[in-house]
Amino acid sequence: MNLSLYEITIPVFIHHLQILKKVLEKGERYGKKKRWSQKKLLEAQLAPDMFSLRKQIQYSYFMALEATTILSGREMPKGFAYNEETIENLKKSLAQTVLFLKKIRPNEFEGREKKKVKTFLHSKKQFGIREYALELALPDFFFHVTTAYGILRHLGVSLQKDDYLGLKEEKR
Numbered sequence: 629m630n631l632s633l634y635e636i637t638i639p640v641f642i643h644h645l646q647i648l649k650k651v652l653e654k655g656e657r658y659g660k661k662k663r664w665s666q667k668k669l670l671e672a673q674l675a676p677d678m679f680s681l682r683k684q685i686q687y688s689y690f691m692a693l694e695a696t697t698i699l700s701g702r703e704m705p706k707g708f709a710y711n712e713e714t715i716e717n718l719k720k721s722l723a724q725t726v727l728f729l730k731k732i733r734p735n736e737f738e739g740r741e742k743k744k745v746k747t748f749l750h751s752k753k754q755f756g757i758r759e760y761a762l763e764l765a766l767p768d769f770f771f772h773v774t775t776a777y778g779i780l781r782h783l784g785v786s787l788q789k790d791d792y793l794g795l796k797e798e799k800r
Contacts, residue, residue, distance in 0.1 A: 695765035
């Protein structure tokens with residue numbers, strides 16, 4: 629069975645952006661318990677030359693949006709400034725991205741297989757659509773999602789593999 633570009637991207641982006649929001653909420657609760665400022669949490673990094681938690685989250689949802697617009701031919705949605713200063717604003721951007729992705733239909737990907745594309749971050753190279761999705765968009769998306777998770781783990785937030793995979797049930 630061949631999976632369509634839609635099947636390997638849109639549901640994957642939605643699932644992991646929803647997980648990222650839950651992981652961020654867990655980090656927010658941990659930060660409050662430790663009496664940290666939001667700035668301390670959002671500016672945390674794994675290494676000095678890496679993006680902060682805030683930027684990792686922004687690049688996660690940007691990558692999902694960019695990939696979706698490239699793969700579907702839709703316009704980039706308006707209203708994303710990538711300048712969130714609070715956890716609440718990041719959670720809203722994640723939710724807004726998921727809402728946009730849920731509006732995408734599989735037929736919007738049809739007939740685009742032969743198209744060549746350039747991206748915002750890699751404007752010097754042209755990619756075939758399938759190559760772009762599998763070799764750039766998905767790996768880049770997961771790099772930023774995983775790094776955000778790693779930053780929170782590094783700070784001491786009690787996260788496990790099941791949190792990352794979305795298999796852990798929230799305690800009420």
